[in-house]
Amino acid sequence: MGVTDRQTGFPQRWWRALERHPPPVPGLTGDRWRSPLRGPWLTAVYGAVLLVGLPLVIITGLLDYAAYGPQFGQALPREVGWLRLPPFDWPTRPSWLFRVTQGLHVTLGIILIPVVLAKLWSVIPKLFIWPPARSLAQVLERLSLLLLVGGILFEIATGLLNIQYAYLFGFDFYTAHYFGAWVFIAAFVAHVTLKLPRMVSALRSRPALRDRRLPGQHESLRAELRTPLAATRPEPPDPDDLVAIAPGAPTMSRRGAIAVVGGLSLLLGALTIGQTLDGGWRRTALLLPRGRQPGTGPNGFPINRTAAAAGIEPDETGQRWRLTVRGGNRMVTLDRPRLLAMGQHTARLPISCVEGWSTRQTWSGVRLRDLAALVGVDDPASAQVRSLEKAGLFNQAILQANQVLDADSLLALRVNGADLSADHGFPARVIVPALPGVHCTKWVAEITFRTGADG
Amino acid sequence: MAEPLSRFRATYGSSLQHLVVMIACFALTGWVALRIAEEATAGRMLLWFVGAAIAHDLILFPIYASADRVLRGALGRPGHAGTEGQSPVAHHSMPRRAGQAPYRPSPLNHIRVPALATGLLFLVYLPGILRQGRETYLAATGQNQHPYLVRWLAITAMLFLVSGVWYLLRQIRWRRVDGSTR
Known part of the structure; x- marks a missing residue:
């Protein structure tokens, strides 16, 4: 189905005229490419790796959107039409669910960068081929390739800048990364549909490890991954124009390139990977923000927003602080000593951020369902949690029923046996199993439990 | 039935399925484009989208390909020996077998690979290394970005050191084997 045939479409006269008039740019004649490694087999190997890896990145990305609670309009971007997974309540179990989905999205996305670049290297002669197209079919396919290449590089660039807090692009990250992903998905699915048969036939053209015959027999039968530099030859001329017309001597074997x-x-x-691990391993993320602990002691684990940046004043969180709990027509205000006097529950739960980092800590505080019972709501449909923070995208969050009722869902007052620090949300913060970190609201001022009746 | 289909193929340049796949791809992209067009920053997004492809294809690729060519030239590449010509230099360690002529190891890949690695690390972790987005970084983490440049330089030094030592070991081994076979 691919446009591998050199068929000239309608109107033939125009396409032929285009072919006869190459612009005076060196490289278009196709004989400037030297690498003897380029060819359908190597391209197909990189393609196969991406075919396995990229869907995982795509699915975990879409799951992360679902984890933000799109049914409450709090997943970003808010209006995505039907471009999302079918609606479902994000579970609270296993508690490491978001830690794994988001960690996988970011870590695997980064791991695949060299493969993406190698794949692009392997096919780059086709960008400079003349004529660029011989038919309408080729024009369309080339345009879809711009979406494919632009899409993956756009996603990599915006993702990398986001996890390192450098918003150099000047547009909303969520909108761009989410819709950019859908443009990429469209082009990726189209590309795989058109090229999958070619990938399979190219992989079969040079067995990697399938051939069990001993080396030293006929050259072409030797499995590719046992072929050293001395025996490395260009692939036979191919209909895809990937193999160099005038290849140079190899400087690296194919298995060397793959290695x-x-x-x-x-x-x-x-x-x-260190940004998702605890203990000494965290430090192995040498070049990422979350490889460093902000301090030592019970509160010495990463945060995603400082109290100073959130504009939290010390006098708001001191003696004056009260928690307002609402439900139905009832309202209760509690100070911190009263909260501490209530039944305390301790849970070891991860806090995981959309930037891919996570850490597991021991939180203790009052169960959210106990607070709901305090205002007579035994069967909440949802709960809205508001922070003292006035501005900011995440100064409030809505929790699903299962997130309120989970036995480990807490209004945490202490962490690792000490009071929460200001940066970790003192006097009180929410912690819910498998909930994205930004929805574990810090500096909580107010919780409203809603029943089915008031939605 | 075959007649109109083959006429379609001749006109369009590929199969009907190809056209269907392309239409589906552009329909989804078009929907996204319409949705994005409402954003005030739509122009910037488009710029970054197309710019990313251009930056890779017309800037990054020519830079690393030229750097590689310069490096090969500087190391006295054996020229375009063609497909059958054997380079007298081995760029990659390989298992030795009896009767096989030993190759003198080449430093090419011992420079190429660490250079590639450090370049990649620079691109991926660039914001920290070049201290971009200082204020958002501080607001999010309560920290500064001071350590990253030094760490990246240290990793770079380590990569070249390991690669260099490996090259020396290959040289020593080659000299020994070469001496014993003569």
């Missing part, structure tokens, strides 16, 4: 790309992926993975 380099794999090694680079491992290096990136090793320098990224």
